Amino acid sequence: MIEYLIDGPLWYFSLAVFVIGVLWQLVAIVFASRKGDLSVARGNATSSALKNIFSRFIPHREIAPQIGVQVVAGYLFHLGLFALLFFAAPHVLFLEQNLLGFGWTPMPHWAFILSAQAAFLGLIILWLRRMTNSVSRLISTLDDHIVAILTFVVMLTGCLALLEGFTALRLLHRFTVELWLIYFPFSALMHTFTFIPSRAFTGAWFGRRGIDA
Amino acid sequence: MRIQTLLLLFCLVLPQLSPAAGPPTNQDFPQGVSSISPGSELWREIRQRDGAILEGTSQVKSVDSGVLINARGEEWARFRVTKLSSYGGIAIAAIFVIVILLYVVRGKILIDGGLSGRMVRRFTDYERIVHWTLAIVFLFLAITGLILLLGKPLLIPLFGKEVFSVFASASKEGHNLFGPLFLVSLVMMFLSFARRNIYEKGDLTWLLKGGGIIGDGHVSGGFFNMGEKTWYWMVILIGFVIAISGLILVSPVFGQGRWIMELSHVVHTIGALILITVSVGHMYLGSIGSEGAMEGMKSGYVDINWADAHHDRWGKVCHDENLIVSAEEYARLQGRKPGDSGELATEQGK
Amino acid sequence: MGEQMSESLEKGLAVLRAEVDYKVKSFFSSCVNCGICAESCLFYTETRDPRYTPIYKTEPLRKIWKSEYSFWGKLSSAIGISSSFTEADLADWEELVYDGCSMCGRCSMVCPVGVDISGVIFKVKQALAAAGFSPEGLVGASQRALEIGSPMGITLTTVQAVIKHVEEDTGLSVPMDVEGAEYMALLSSNEIALYPEYLESLVKIFDHAGVSWTLSSKAFEATNAGLQIGNKAIAGQLVQRVVDGAEALKVKTVISPECGHAYTALRWEGPNYIGKAYPFKVVHILELLDELRAQGRIQTTGMETDRLTFHDPCSIVRRGGIQAQPRNLLEPIAENFVEMTDHGSMNWCCGGGGGVSSNERAEELKLTAFNKKKSQIEELKVDAVVTACSNCRMVMEEGVEVNEMDIPLLGLTELIAEHLAEKRAD
Numbered sequence: 010m011i012e013y014l015i016d017g018p019l020w021y022f023s024l025a026v027f028v029i030g031v032l033w034q035l036v037a038i039v040f041a042s043r044k045g046d047l048s049v050a051r052g053n054a055t056s057s058a059l060k061n062i063f064s065r066f067i068p069h070r071e072i073a074p075q076i077g078v079q080v081v082a083g084y085l086f087h088l089g090l091f092a093l094l095f096f097a098a099p100h101v102l103f104l105e106q107n108l109l110g111f112g113w114t115p116m117p118h119w120a121f122i123l124s125a126q127a128a129f130l131g132l133i134i135l136w137l138r139r140m141t142n143s144v145s146r147l148i149s150t151l152d153d154h155i156v157a158i159l160t161f162v163v164m165l166t167g168c169l170a171l172l173e174g175f176t177a178l179r180l181l182h183r184f185t186v187e188l189w190l191i192y193f194p195f196s197a198l199m200h201t202f203t204f205i206p207s208r209a210f211t212g213a214w215f216g217r218r219g220i221d222a
Numbered sequence: 223m224r225i226q227t228l229l230l231l232f233c234l235v236l237p238q239l240s241p242a243a244g245p246p247t248n249q250d251f252p253q254g255v256s257s258i259s260p261g262s263e264l265w266r267e268i269r270q271r272d273g274a275i276l277e278g279t280s281q282v283k284s285v286d287s288g289v290l291i292n293a294r295g296e297e298w299a300r301f302r303v304t305k306l307s308s309y310g311g312i313a314i315a316a317i318f319v320i321v322i323l324l325y326v327v328r329g330k331i332l333i334d335g336g337l338s339g340r341m342v343r344r345f346t347d348y349e350r351i352v353h354w355t356l357a358i359v360f361l362f363l364a365i366t367g368l369i370l371l372l373g374k375p376l377l378i379p380l381f382g383k384e385v386f387s388v389f390a391s392a393s394k395e396g397h398n399l400f401g402p403l404f405l406v407s408l409v410m411m412f413l414s415f416a417r418r419n420i421y422e423k424g425d426l427t428w429l430l431k432g433g434g435i436i437g438d439g440h441v442s443g444g445f446f447n448m449g450e451k452t453w454y455w456m457v458i459l460i461g462f463v464i465a466i467s468g469l470i471l472v473s474p475v476f477g478q479g480r481w482i483m484e485l486s487h488v489v490h491t492i493g494a495l496i497l498i499t500v501s502v503g504h505m506y507l508g509s510i511g512s513e514g515a516m517e518g519m520k521s522g523y524v525d526i527n528w529a530d531a532h533h534d535r536w537g538k539v540c541h542d543e544n545l546i547v548s549a550e551e552y553a554r555l556q557g558r559k560p561g562d563s564g565e566l567a568t569e570q571g572k
Numbered sequence: 573m574g575e576q577m578s579e580s581l582e583k584g585l586a587v588l589r590a591e592v593d594y595k596v597k598s599f600f601s602s603c604v605n606c607g608i609c610a611e612s613c614l615f616y617t618e619t620r621d622p623r624y625t626p627i628y629k630t631e632p633l634r635k636i637w638k639s640e641y642s643f644w645g646k647l648s649s650a651i652g653i654s655s656s657f658t659e660a661d662l663a664d665w666e667e668l669v670y671d672g673c674s675m676c677g678r679c680s681m682v683c684p685v686g687v688d689i690s691g692v693i694f695k696v697k698q699a700l701a702a703a704g705f706s707p708e709g710l711v712g713a714s715q716r717a718l719e720i721g722s723p724m725g726i727t728l729t730t731v732q733a734v735i736k737h738v739e740e741d742t743g744l745s746v747p748m749d750v751e752g753a754e755y756m757a758l759l760s761s762n763e764i765a766l767y768p769e770y771l772e773s774l775v776k777i778f779d780h781a782g783v784s785w786t787l788s789s790k791a792f793e794a795t796n797a798g799l800q801i802g803n804k805a806i807a808g809q810l811v812q813r814v815v816d817g818a819e820a821l822k823v824k825t826v827i828s829p830e831c832g833h834a835y836t837a838l839r840w841e842g843p844n845y846i847g848k849a850y851p852f853k854v855v856h857i858l859e860l861l862d863e864l865r866a867q868g869r870i871q872t873t874g875m876e877t878d879r880l881t882f883h884d885p886c887s888i889v890r891r892g893g894i895q896a897q898p899r900n901l902l903e904p905i906a907e908n909f910v911e912m913t914d915h916g917s918m919n920w921c922c923g924g925g926g927g928v929s930s931n932e933r934a935e936e937l938k939l940t941a942f943n944k945k946k947s948q949i950e951e952l953k954v955d956a957v958v959t960a961c962s963n964c965r966m967v968m969e970e971g972v973e974v975n976e977m978d979i980p981l982l983g984l985t986e987l988i989a990e991h992l993a994e995k996r997a998d
Contacts, residue, residue, distance in 0.1 A: 030643075034601065037597060038594055038597050038598045038601070039594075041593070041594035041597070042594075043593065043594050044844070046843075046844060047843035047844050047847070047848065047849045048839065048840050048841070048842070048843045048844065048849075049849075049853070051893050052893070061686060062686075065683075065684055065685075065686055068608075068682065068684070069681060069682055069918055070918075071913075071914040071918040072608070072611055072612055072682050072918075075611040076608050076611055078347075078348060078351065079606055079607075079608055083606075083684075122399060125399055126399060126400075126402055126403055129399070129400065129403060130355075130403050130406060133355050133358055133359070134351055134355055137350075137351045137354045137355060137358075138347065138351055139605075140354075141347050141350045141351055141354070141520075141521075141522070142347050142607060143521075143555060143556050143557055143622045144557070144607040144610040144616070144622040144625050145605065145606075145607045146556075146557065146622075147557035147622040147623065147625065147628060148605045148607060148622075148625055148627060148628050149605045150605065153604065153605050156604075165396070168395055168396050168399050169391075169392035169393075169395055169396050170392070170395070171395035171399070172391050172394070172395055174391060175387070175388050175391055175392075177388050178388060178391065178392055194643070195642070195643040195644060197601075197603075197604050197605075199601045199602070200601065200602045200603070200604050200685055203598050203601045203602040203685075204602050204684075204685040204686060206598045207595075207598045207599055207602040207685050207686035207687055208685065208686030209686070210594075210595050210598060210599075210686070210688065211680060211683075211686045211687065211688040212686065214688055214691070215680075215681075218840065218891065218892060218893035219893035219895075220889075220890060220891075220893050220895065220917050221917070222680070222681055222917075554621055555620055555621065555622075556622070557621070557622035557623055559623070559664065
């Protein structure tokens with residue numbers, strides 16, 4: 010019964026909530042009405058907007074030494090997670106069979122393990138930083154902690170099911186994934202998508218003034 | 223079973239059919255071993271009851287493939303199940319009992335005069351992150367490792383084989399993936415704290431006084447006292463042994479034979495049991511066991527009275543170099559509004 | 573929000589709600605509270621007080637966005653759980669936003685998810701202003717600006733007195749109300765009061781370069797107290813005066829002086845305040861001087877031999893876009909110029925921008941924040957610091973004096989005027 014629910018209706022429900030929720034939020038942001046800027050632009054806002062989406066992946070030289078932990082752990086986590094989400098063999102197969110109808114060459118098993126280790130280490134360090142640093146302790150919300158821990162639980166249940174030999178473990182992982190998908194559009198996880206318009210808006214703002222932000 | 227025996231006999235017979243065949247030879251038995259039916263001498267040698275390892279040749283070319291039956295392996299298996307698992311489990315249970323008794327009998331180690339509210343910075347953000355990363359990884363490995371170790375004697379009798387198999391599989395995968403993270407965390411731990419854990423004058427005195435248990439209870443200590451230094455080097459050295467043996471165990475593709483795997487396993491488990499038991503004591507003393515200890519690893523600041531009580535040589539430096547911050551300043555640095563008692567200056571919540 | 577609310581809080585809340593636009597929605601859903609912005613803010617780095625974290629300064633607006641625009645907020649309201657927003661939730665932010673933020677925008681440069689934090693802080697400032705939670709100094713400044721025409725209470729009489737001195741010292745005349753001149757120059761009250769050498773320099777340079785220019789007796793003030801306090805209506809009124817003056821004199825271009833926020837108010841925000849584009853261009857004096865230099869209309873002689881560096885005024889460089897011009901202008905006249913390690917659009921604020929220097933309550937905090945600029949200067953072991961904003965200059969002079977540093981602050985326009993060649997080689 011549980012297996013049926015998790016592989017069936019709950020999967021479709023979580024997928025629907027995720028897709029509709031994310032699209033709703035993005036549409037509300039990107040297609041909201043906005044007033045034009047009546048000042049004369051010095052630089053090109055659009056090209057700056059696009060440039061900023063990518064340039065902010067690299068921190069400014071002036072601040073990089075002070076934010077080493079966030080940058081290193083942040084990239085370990087994000088790159089590791091991205092790699093294992095989209096290029097781990099079980100996931101590639103899952104996406105092919107359940108969603109897309111096509112797949113691609115997954116990474117070798119050792120790379121999967123390494124990505125997972127990087128993702129775990131990065132997330133543990135990031136969450137611990139959030140708990141130990143006085144700035145983070147002041148500004149972090151409950152949502153920030155839920156998101157970190159929920160993502161960790163999803164990753165952990167995946168790791169525990171790595172042998173792919175026990176239905177209970179597979180279902181546990183899938184269930185936590187579904188919870189994660191449902192929680193996603195109403196949480197800080199939305200930064201996964203909204204960082205793009207945000208960087209673009211700020212890039213445009215600085216760009217029309219002629220500053221490379 | 224019968225088919226396997228027949229196949230085995232067939233394989234033994236086959237070499238006899240080639241022109242140069244003779245009785246099976248081994249460097250320890252140049253004269254060969256009699257295989258005349260029923261071949262009891264042959265089987266005795268193969269079974270290695272007399273202790274010497276008989277290595278034959280096999281068409282399978284890999285490590286240890288010439289050893290048909292590994293008698294020592296049975297020793298190891300028996301040692302693991304009857305001694306290692308049981309004594310290990312008992313040791314874990316015992317340390318919890320000791321710690322509980324310690325708390326009940328001795329109670330929390332208090333500071334003379336209590337806490338003052340005036341704080342001094344002991345650990346940076348990075349140092350605390352390193353410690354807690356190691357702690358989380360270690361605890362996860364300890365729990366998954368113990369699940370794997372205590373299966374036969376404890377968990378299978380308690381939960382049955384089906385349930386245990388799920389836990390065992392999950393634990394094995396988790397344990398193997400997080401293992402290398404332990405090595406990484408150990409390296410970070412070493413780089414952050416090694417310098418302050420080097421032996422210095424006064425540490426032997428601390429040890430001889432039992433950290434204050436023997437004598438009048440007051441004993442001088444530096445930034446880290448000898449107890450902490452001992453624990454630190456145990457973690458680094460034994461931890462390193464655990465990590466290396468773990469890597470040997472998790473990647474059997476580099477030509478490791480059975481002997482090194484058995485040795486690695488035993489060393490890995492004993493090392494882990496030592497660290498787990500002592501860590502329970504460490505966790506106790508660092509939290510409820512000693513007044514004012516936890517704050518250092520939480521906020522990075524400790525009460526100056528705590529520093530003077532347990533690490534007076536470092537405490538003196540703090541006094542001399544004016545490193546003490548007042549309670550108000552400490553609250554400000556933690557982001558509390560001026561005038562607030564202890565609440566953070568924002569509602570942390572949805 | 574089922575609480576008894578004061579009128580001022582209602583006004584503040586109304587502004588907060590009105591300020592939740594597409595950017596705010598995107599920004600608050602992107603922010604993961606990573607705290608990187610804190611490391612970019614001199615009010616945090618010099619005090620180590622987490623409350624000065626830039627994104628924390630936006631907390632009142634985030635609360636409104638959360639409770640009224642986010643899923644959980646709307647759900648809570650729907651099922652009857654109302655989140656409270658008390659007067660303290662706004663009033664307690666007055667000190668953080670007005671004293672602990674100079675609107676320098678360095679945080680907006682470093683946010684990894686691209687939040688224009690400084691822009692969002694300005695929205696909170698508007699709410700605070702509407703609710704009446706603004707520092708006395710700025711309230712007075714806006715009133716004086718509206719009634720007298722200058723936040724410092726400087727009248728045309730004072731300006732004319734300064735003009736008289738300049739004309740006597742230079743032997744040149746200062747054009748006033750010349751219709752049809754190409755450029756209309758503005759002055760900041762600070763320059764009139766503390767650095768009249770700026771006007772003198774303008775006169776000399778424009779004469780040397782053959783620039784057709786004028787002052788306006790009706791619109792000589794460049795500063796915008798409305799922007800400083802966060803009141804767009806007042807800001808718009810003050811901009812309109814400049815527009816009226818420029819239109820009356822039919823000038824092609826208005827020159828914003830060596831003042832940071834004046835450039836922001838006039839060049840970038842002004843048309844949006846008044847709701848229509850200008851019929852004239854706006855340039856910063858440095859832009860004009862650089863254009864003249866490039867055209868060969870400014871000939872300089874001699875070089876400063878002192879070891880010099882340049883302090884980048886935040887509103888002119890980072891938030892204004894004028895980064896290359898000061899370097900181009902210094903190159904021909906400074907033989908020993910070194911850049912601060914963090915320079916250009918990533919330079920550090922002087923600590924007194926955004927209205928902070930007009931806020932007496934913020935004096936101590938401002939001086940603490942100056943420690944960042946102090947460390948930048950000391951690292952370079954320079955003999956003097958050049959800048960192009962009279963407020964930065966004043967703030968840094970005070971900081972230098974309090975710290976017994978013996979480092980003169982030089983105005984860039986003055987420096988150029990001092991090195992003008994006798995007669996321009998035609």
